[in-house]
Amino acid sequence: MKFSSPALLNRLVGYIESVPASDRLILRVGFFVVIAALIYTGLAINAHYSQMTAISGGTITEGIVGTPRFTNPALAQTRADQDMTALIYSGLMKLGIDGNLEPDIAETITTSEDGLTYNIQLKRDITFHDGTPVTARDVAYTIQLIQDPDLKSPLRGNWTDVTIEEISEYELNIVLEEAYAPFVENFTLGVMPAHIWSILPTEQLPFSQLNTEPVGSGPFMVTSAKRDVSGIINHYTLSAYRGNSSEPKIDTIELAFFQNEEDLITAVEESSIDTTAYISPENITRLDQAKYQILAEPLPRTFGIFFNQNRSSALRDASAREALTAAINRDTLIEKALFGYGVPMVAPTTFTNTKIELIDDVNTTDIQSEKETAIAILKDGGWELSTNGLWKKEINENLVPLTITLRTSNTPLYNELVALVTDQWKDIGVEVVVEQFEQTGLVQSVIRTRDFQALLFGLDMSRSQDLYPFWHSSQKDDPGLNVAQYTNLTVDDLLETARVEQNDVNRQSILSDAADIIEAETPAIFLFQPDLVYLVNNEVSIKLPQRLARPADRFANISDWHTDSQSLWPIFRPDIE
Numbered sequence: 001m002k003f004s005s006p007a008l009l010n011r012l013v014g015y016i017e018s019v020p021a022s023d024r025l026i027l028r029v030g031f032f033v034v035i036a037a038l039i040y041t042g043l044a045i046n047a048h049y050s051q052m053t054a055i056s057g058g059t060i061t062e063g064i065v066g067t068p069r070f071t072n073p074a075l076a077q078t079r080a081d082q083d084m085t086a087l088i089y090s091g092l093m094k095l096g097i098d099g100n101l102e103p104d105i106a107e108t109i110t111t112s113e114d115g116l117t118y119n120i121q122l123k124r125d126i127t128f129h130d131g132t133p134v135t136a137r138d139v140a141y142t143i144q145l146i147q148d149p150d151l152k153s154p155l156r157g158n159w160t161d162v163t164i165e166e167i168s169e170y171e172l173n174i175v176l177e178e179a180y181a182p183f184v185e186n187f188t189l190g191v192m193p194a195h196i197w198s199i200l201p202t203e204q205l206p207f208s209q210l211n212t213e214p215v216g217s218g219p220f221m222v223t224s225a226k227r228d229v230s231g232i233i234n235h236y237t238l239s240a241y242r243g244n245s246s247e248p249k250i251d252t253i254e255l256a257f258f259q260n261e262e263d264l265i266t267a268v269e270e271s272s273i274d275t276t277a278y279i280s281p282e283n284i285t286r287l288d289q290a291k292y293q294i295l296a297e298p299l300p301r302t303f304g305i306f307f308n309q310n311r312s313s314a315l316r317d318a319s320a321r322e323a324l325t326a327a328i329n330r331d332t333l334i335e336k337a338l339f340g341y342g343v344p345m346v347a348p349t350t351f352t353n354t355k356i357e358l359i360d361d362v363n364t365t366d367i368q369s370e371k372e373t374a375i376a377i378l379k380d381g382g383w384e385l386s387t388n389g390l391w392k393k394e395i396n397e398n399l400v401p402l403t404i405t406l407r408t409s410n411t412p413l414y415n416e417l418v419a420l421v422t423d424q425w426k427d428i429g430v431e432v433v434v435e436q437f438e439q440t441g442l443v444q445s446v447i448r449t450r451d452f453q454a455l456l457f458g459l460d461m462s463r464s465q466d467l468y469p470f471w472h473s474s475q476k477d478d479p480g481l482n483v484a485q486y487t488n489l490t491v492d493d494l495l496e497t498a499r500v501e502q503n504d505v506n507r508q509s510i511l512s513d514a515a516d517i518i519e520a521e522t523p524a525i526f527l528f529q530p531d532l533v534y535l536v537n538n539e540v541s542i543k544l545p546q547r548l549a550r551p552a553d554r555f556a557n558i559s560d561w562h563t564d565s566q567s568l569w570p571i572f573r574p575d576i577e
Helices: 005-018 021-049 079-088 136-147 181-188 202-207 261-269 318-326 330-337 364-380 412-426 439-447 489-500 504-521 551-555
Strands: 051-055 059-065 093-095 101-103 106-111 117-122 162-168 171-176 220-227 233-240 252-258 292-298 301-307 342-344 391-395 398-401 403-409 431-437 454-460 524-537 564-568
Touching (some): 059 079, 079 252, 101 181, 136 162, 252 261, 318 364, 330 412, 330 524, 403 412, 403 439, 412 454
Antiparallel strands (some): 051 564, 093 101, 106 117, 162 171, 342 524
């Protein structure tokens, strides 16, 4: 005999209603208690075992300042170009959420023992957005295009003295003339479809409509574009491309382009923008903090004050440089110039054992302590205060005043920084003369000629934090980037070793040793790394990757971003087998 659930329930209810009235109330109460207990137990079990799981769907609108002109990895130079390229193209490798590189188009990358040859096996199921397979030919074409001097690619220097050997449809070798361990960072370069681009002469590539109608193999593809009355693109619609190994959760990304930051801020205030990395820290506080979250991740740019000891006998004195360093309160600089969005630095790389604590609020006691420490260093170093309150010291039989001419750029950030630094130095009795230049003039007349006593400037470093271009003695003259003209043979040896060391942990240790020596000799005062500041609607779930190389790297894990989710038991989750 079979019983259906409704029939069984009806029989139970019928039985309850058939008993004498004296027992009926007790049975009714018991019945509802059992039902309530079953419901509660079911909800408790569901709450215990179910998890909120991202599901496909939804749209986000990203605000960008600027206009994309070259959505093409070989020519992308502006932030707008790089953002577009990061979404539409994919490379041999990509940045993982933990800050380490991981395979993307590549199945495997094997490095030879001498560090000269990278053997690359490509995945066989990757296609461009038009359905054409991605092959070794596409990788070779992209690199060789960048190497073409007629194209004038901004990436050409990264691929100098590199040979490409196509072995088969899905295998190739990339061969270097000299081993360079950080070279692997170049493998994030987006791969271009040779079957589309190779039919064009090199001189026509910058003018091709393919720059605004790109075809890549990345997580998103262009489905439509809008132009303003002058014909300039001001909006792109990108759709998730789920034909490759990446499975973006978000269905659609709307890219809205603005001519300036104020227009973008207006759009954010009108709730027409979900995410943007183009609002400066000082303007972040103007926005609705309840609706948006602010994500921050350090960028590999080192701000510092670089000394040219050849132009100042006072700065050749080690105690003077140490005192100037001790007088700097980095927390004050970060709080007032970066509005808190930065990470303090005391050495040329973050690969160092030196620890520095960042306090929540600028403490006047700490500032006073730094002032006293700096003054004590000067006194111990033989400097004496004159009647006018300035320091002097006899050096090489000459009475030398501790005065500094500080040169820097004429921009709002540097204006604030130079004012703060000047105040901190003047507070210990150091006379400071400030000279500011427009960016081009600073580079051409000051940096390239090394015409400065002290230079307040920011150095753009790679994710690998290779110190060689900035601190090896061979780079002390233009066009080298060793602006402090620093020379130390031990450091030279360490930096040369780090360049060929294939083990990343060992390489970081070597760089740390070099950084400790540089820090101890104070050829510069290292200040901070600025943060990438990313404004995100609370309804969008995003986690920024660590160790970004540039702002566009925020999209490295965009396949994991989502706006929609639902509660599922693990056995029903698509990411668990």
